[in-house]
Amino acid sequence: MKVTTKTYNISTKLQKKVVRETIKWCQQFFGVNHRRKNVFTYYVGPQPKRLLKKYGKYYGCYDCVENKLNVYPENCKDIRDLIKTTIHEYTHYTQPIRSKYYKLDEQYGYISNPFEVVARTNEKLYKNCWKNIKSLI
Numbered sequence: 001m002k003v004t005t006k007t008y009n010i011s012t013k014l015q016k017k018v019v020r021e022t023i024k025w026c027q028q029f030f031g032v033n034h035r036r037k038n039v040f041t042y043y044v045g046p047q048p049k050r051l052l053k054k055y056g057k058y059y060g061c062y063d064c065v066e067n068k069l070n071v072y073p074e075n076c077k078d079i080r081d082l083i084k085t086t087i088h089e090y091t092h093y094t095q096p097i098r099s100k101y102y103k104l105d106e107q108y109g110y111i112s113n114p115f116e117v118v119a120r121t122n123e124k125l126y127k128n129c130w131k132n133i134k135s136l137i
Contacts, residue, residue, distance in 0.1 A: 026129075069090060071086055
């Protein structure tokens with residue numbers, strides 16, 4: 001299997017495994033956020049219709065209230081997108097989203113929000129991650 005393998009060509013079980021192994025890699029590479037009160041969870045599956053209707057299609061999101069990372073494989077083109085999305089959202093998990101993200105968003109806008117800039121920069125580590133997890137997939 002290659003990082004360019006299309007998500008529609010792999011099973012849901014395998015999609016979940018890619019995300020799970022990427023999260024494990026992120027935990028080792030970025031560390032764990034011990035400030036969160038809720039247990040960290042993740043979801044891999046269809047984007048909920050209410051979110052799709054309200055915001056349109058997106059690859060994933062991090063819910064800071066529930067401390068939950070969400071990845072929507074049907075919106076991701078390939079394994080690379082699954083990994084990049086997981087790294088991006090995991091980066092948000094490590095950031096003080098509740099206290100600072102929305103203030104920064106108002107000040108800089110989404111694209112220039114420093115938290116988004118860091119998350120997009122971290123996505124570039126997908127090759128390093130893939131090299132470490134591909135034998136486990």
